[in-house]
Amino acid sequence: MSDITEQHAGAVGVPAIGRWRWIGQGARIFARQREATIFVVAAALFAYFAVTNSSFTSEANLVVLSQDIAPIIIIAIGEVLLLICGEIDLSVGFIYAFAPFMMHYMIDDGVPVLPAILIALLLGLAAGWFNGFLTVTLGLPSFITTLGTGFLLYGLMLTTSHAEPVIPPSSAAGAGKWLGSYSWSMIIWAVALLAIFHVVLTRTRWGLHTVATGGNLLGAREAGINVGRIKYGNFMITGLLGALVGLQVAFQTNDIDPLAGGYQPMFYAVTAAVIGGTAMLGGSGTMIGALLGSIVLGVLTDGFTVIGISANPLPIIFGGAVLIAMIANVQLSRLRESGRMK
Amino acid sequence: MTSAAPATQAGTDVLRTDHISKRYGAVTALLDVNLRLARGEVLGLIGDNGAGKSTLLKILCGFQAPDAGRIVLNGQDVALSSVDHARSLGIEAVYQDLALINQLSVYHNMFLNRERIRWPLLSNRTMKRLARQYLDDMGVNIPSVEVPVASLSGGQRQAIAVARSVFTQAKILLLDEPLAAMGAKEAALILDLIRDLKGRGDVSIIVIAHNYGQVLEICDRVNLLQHGMIMLDKPSRETSVQELNDIVVEEYRRALESRQRST
Numbered sequence: 040m041s042d043i044t045e046q047h048a049g050a051v052g053v054p055a056i057g058r059w060r061w062i063g064q065g066a067r068i069f070a071r072q073r074e075a076t077i078f079v080v081a082a083a084l085f086a087y088f089a090v091t092n093s094s095f096t097s098e099a100n101l102v103v104l105s106q107d108i109a110p111i112i113i114i115a116i117g118e119v120l121l122l123i124c125g126e127i128d129l130s131v132g133f134i135y136a137f138a139p140f141m142m143h144y145m146i147d148d149g150v151p152v153l154p155a156i157l158i159a160l161l162l163g164l165a166a167g168w169f170n171g172f173l174t175v176t177l178g179l180p181s182f183i184t185t186l187g188t189g190f191l192l193y194g195l196m197l198t199t200s201h202a203e204p205v206i207p208p209s210s211a212a213g214a215g216k217w218l219g220s221y222s223w224s225m226i227i228w229a230v231a232l233l234a235i236f237h238v239v240l241t242r243t244r245w246g247l248h249t250v251a252t253g254g255n256l257l258g259a260r261e262a263g264i265n266v267g268r269i270k271y272g273n274f275m276i277t278g279l280l281g282a283l284v285g286l287q288v289a290f291q292t293n294d295i296d297p298l299a300g301g302y303q304p305m306f307y308a309v310t311a312a313v314i315g316g317t318a319m320l321g322g323s324g325t326m327i328g329a330l331l332g333s334i335v336l337g338v339l340t341d342g343f344t345v346i347g348i349s350a351n352p353l354p355i356i357f358g359g360a361v362l363i364a365m366i367a368n369v370q371l372s373r374l375r376e377s378g379r380m381k
Numbered sequence: 382m383t384s385a386a387p388a389t390q391a392g393t394d395v396l397r398t399d400h401i402s403k404r405y406g407a408v409t410a411l412l413d414v415n416l417r418l419a420r421g422e423v424l425g426l427i428g429d430n431g432a433g434k435s436t437l438l439k440i441l442c443g444f445q446a447p448d449a450g451r452i453v454l455n456g457q458d459v460a461l462s463s464v465d466h467a468r469s470l471g472i473e474a475v476y477q478d479l480a481l482i483n484q485l486s487v488y489h490n491m492f493l494n495r496e497r498i499r500w501p502l503l504s505n506r507t508m509k510r511l512a513r514q515y516l517d518d519m520g521v522n523i524p525s526v527e528v529p530v531a532s533l534s535g536g537q538r539q540a541i542a543v544a545r546s547v548f549t550q551a552k553i554l555l556l557d558e559p560l561a562a563m564g565a566k567e568a569a570l571i572l573d574l575i576r577d578l579k580g581r582g583d584v585s586i587i588v589i590a591h592n593y594g595q596v597l598e599i600c601d602r603v604n605l606l607q608h609g610m611i612m613l614d615k616p617s618r619e620t621s622v623q624e625l626n627d628i629v630v631e632e633y634r635r636a637l638e639s640r641q642r643s644t
Contacts, residue, residue, distance in 0.1 A: 242502045247489060254484040261480045262493040263465075322484040 073316040076367060077331040080360075084335060088342035095345045105226035106291060108337035110135075110284045112229040114308035115315075115329040116236045117277025122312055123240075124266075124273055125253040125321035126174060126181040129305055130189035131281035134166045136300030137196040138282035139207065139289035144199065146208045156214055160282045166192060167278025171271035181274075189302075197297060204296045207289050215290035218283075225287050230330075232280070237326035249273060253321025310357060311336055314364035335360065394453070395420045395585045396441070396472070396553055401450035403436050403609075410436040411447070411609040418553065421582040423575060425596035425617070426589045428606035429629060434589050437606070438555050441587070442474035443467030471552035475542050475559070483531035487523060488512035490530055491545050519544050520577050522570070536567025540574050547584055554578070554586045560595055568595065575599050593622040607632055 088095040114131055121128050138159040145155035166188060173184035207215060219225050240246035251259040252266045259266050284304070289295045313319060314335060315328025336357065343350045396418040403411040411433045418424050426434050439445040441452070443461035451458050454470060461467045464474075481490050488505075489496075491512040497504040512526045521540045523533060530538055539559055546554055556575075560568045576599060578584045590596045596603055597617045605613035605628060613620070613628060 238502075242505070244496050244498065244503060247485070247496065247503065248494070250484055251482045251493060254482040255480075258480040258482050259493075264494050322482075 073325060073371075074328045074331055076371075077315050077328060077335065077364070081331045081334045081338065084338045084342065088338060088345065092346045095342060100341070100345060102222045104337055104341045105223065107341055108333050109225035109229035110288060110304055111307045111311050111333040111336055112233055112330055113280050113284045113287075114277075114304050115311045115333055116232055116326065117273070117280045118305070118308045119312045119315075119317050119324045119326060119329045120236070120240070120249055120273040121181070121270075121277055122309070122317050122319060123253045123321060123324045124249045124269055125256065126270055126273070127185065127309070128167075128170060128181065128274060128277045128281075129185040129302070130166065130170060130187075130192060131185075131277055131308070132300040132302055132305040133189045133192035133196065134163045134278050134281035134300075135285035135288070135304060136297065137166075137192050138163055138285035139295040139299075140196055140200050140205075140297075142211070142286060142289075143205055143208060143295055146211060152208070152211045152214055156211070156218075156286060159286060160279055163278040163280070163282025163285075164275050165278070166281075167275035168271065170278065171267075171274040174274065175267040175270045193301075200297055202297045204294055204298075206293060207295060211290075219287035219290035220293065225291060228283075228287065233326050233330050240326055245269070245272070250322060254323070307336055308333075310361055314360050316364070319365075332364075393419050395455060397453040398437075398441075398447075399451045399453060401437070401440065401447045401452070403433075403440065403445070403447050409609050411440075414450070414606075414609070414611055416604060416611065418585050418587060419601075420585055421579065422602065423579050423586045423588060423600045425600035425603040426587055426606065427591070427593065427596055427603060427625065432606040433609040434606055435557070436609075438474060438557055438587075438589060441467075441553075442472060442555055444474075468551070471550060472555070473546045473549075473551035473553070474555040474557060475539075475546050476557050479542075481530045481538055481542055481545075484529055486527050486529055487516075487533070487541060488526040490541060491515070491526075491548060493545075495549060515548055516541075516544060519547075520573055534567060536563055536570045539563070539567075540570055543571070543574055543578075547578060552584060554584060556586060556588045558589055558591070560590055560592060572599050593625045597622060597625075605629075 094100055114135070117131060118128065141162045142155045142159035145158050146152060150158070170181065170185050170188055173179050173188070174181040177184075212220070217224060218228070240249065248259065248264050248266075248269050251262070251264055252269045256266060281300075285300060288299060292299075308329075311332030312324060312329045313332070315325065315330070315332030317324030317328060339353060339356060340350070343353060394417045396416075398414055398416045401411055401414045401416075402409070414433070414437065416424075416437070426437070428434050436445070440447050440461075443464045443466050446460070446462075452461060453459070454472070459470065461470075461472070467473070482493065485493070488508045488511075492508045497507045497511070509526055516523065516526065519540075521537070521544055523537050523541070530541060533541070543554065543556065543559070559571050559575075563571070572595065575586060575588065578586060579599075579601075588596065588600060597620070600617050602614070602616050603620060603625070604611050605625060607628075613625070
């Protein structure tokens with residue numbers, strides 16, 4: 040009995056101050072992480088919708104939620120890399136739209152399923168290379184070049200498909216399950232890719248040189264970094280990921296739709312990246328931030344549907360979120376640089 | 382006025398220019414410049430704006446070719462075709478902190494494009510340790526090698542830029558106004574660093590600066606450029622801030638008088 044009292048006294052006595060200090064320190068370390076704010080927002084939104092409507096956390100809805108979030112994550116991976124090295128890809132949503140048609144044409148022409156999928160992915164890689172060629176080799180701003188290639192790909196897709204939706208070939212159903220038609224496959228791909236690219240960005244030469252290229256182009260070049268190669272590579276990664284998402288969504292919805300993709304997935308991905316702390320001017324950004332940003336966008340979209348509120352005001356929230364995120368990023372980095380958050 | 386270094390001295394000179402001239406249209410930027418830099422020496426290059434300091438620096442770092450004359454590196458004629466070429470020969474210009482990547486940590490900057498790798502990952506721990514050790518050896522005091530260089534002061538960034546050049550095998554450093562826009566404490570950091578490098582004996586340095594006091598303090602020898610010519614070449618201990626000032630002021634007075642006469 041006396042033991043218990045003593046322990047109890049101990050817990051609320053002197054060590055309690057230590058505990059508060061410990062919590063305070065933990066909070067400070069947490070706040071120093073660039074992703075802290077967006078993590079709190081994502082968790083709070085999730086909790087809010089979960090409490091408001093119990094069906095939000097039902098398995099059926101979690102599957103839908105994951106399928107909403109996964110494409111944003113995967114495209115955001117590419118956009119984060121590009122934004123960090125000082126570029127952007129506006130065309131990725133049209134690669135997304137074209138790739139499944141490409142696969143369909145190939146299979147129609149008698150190409151076996153796996154090579155057809157591979158060729159569709161290579162199309163994404165090639166489109167990314169072309170974006171790199173225009174941006175790096177011809178020296179045009181990527182905001183313009185990818186606008187152009189986006190239209191180009193869109194037109195090619197419409198012309199070749201006669202703007203008619205098709206159903207993914209039944210012979211591809213097996214591969215489709217791996218890629219997207221199994222409930223959780225998209226989110227598994229998304230998280231696995233994100234984890235890989237998180238390591239690429241933070242722990243490899245490629246990631247370091249990507250940051251250097253966007254942080255100080257001249258300085259990076261001075262150090263002998265082939266900045267053109269870095270940009271080409273990141274355009275190609277983005278193109279490849281765009282094609283992958285296109286195939287996944289086609290299998291998941293069992294529909295190859297000329298209206299799929301477009302600007303929306305790209306805008307969502309860039310929004311996710313920015314509210315996750317990626318700088319539009321290059322030099323900084325994180326994969327974890329993009330993941331959390333994607334979750335925020337997905338949870339908002341899905342949550343509004345589940346609790347039955349009109350989705351019309353959503354863009355207001357997204358717009359506000361982007362602006363607040365940008366303002367917060369600028370202010371926070373100012374705080375950090377002035378040393379007040381050491 | 383000094384002319385070309387005597388042949389007997391050529392052996393100790395790590396870098397020499399023989400009768401270098403450079404014109405930009407009608408303007409003569411450099412005229413018959415014979416500069417020599419001994420191994421392990423710190424040479425101060427002073428002179429008013431437009432005297433030709435920057436032009437000389439650009440020629441030495443391979444950015445521009447001279448119109449006439451030759452550059453002799455370790456006793457051999459070299460035609461520096463580019464900045465990269467000069468750098469591969471161990472000559473490197475350090476322009477303030479412009480080449481650093483603000484967003485990257487100190488140690489990543491130190492190892493930029495020469496990273497230690499344990500494929501496929503960066504050996505961050507090794508790079509941190511080596512950078513820490515190296516900066517400590519050089520007496521560069523920074524709180525941590527893990528902070529982004531953006532959080533450091535101008536002097537610290539400059540010190541890291543200089544340290545990085547030496548770290549990457551530069552043997553001849555060309556420091557362009559390393560002390561410009563720096564407070565006393567900051568400047569002391571760089572002066573200490575230059576002194577440390579001098580102590581090593583294998584790095585030779587040309588410092589362009591405006592503050593004669595600081596130049597005389599750290600340089601073994603000073604060259605005063607005027608109108609693209611070396612007007613004075615003396616060991617630091619044989620000259621003074623007074624003498625250097627007098628030459629420049631005298632020149633200014635003469636120019637003023639000739640202008641008054643012509644009007």
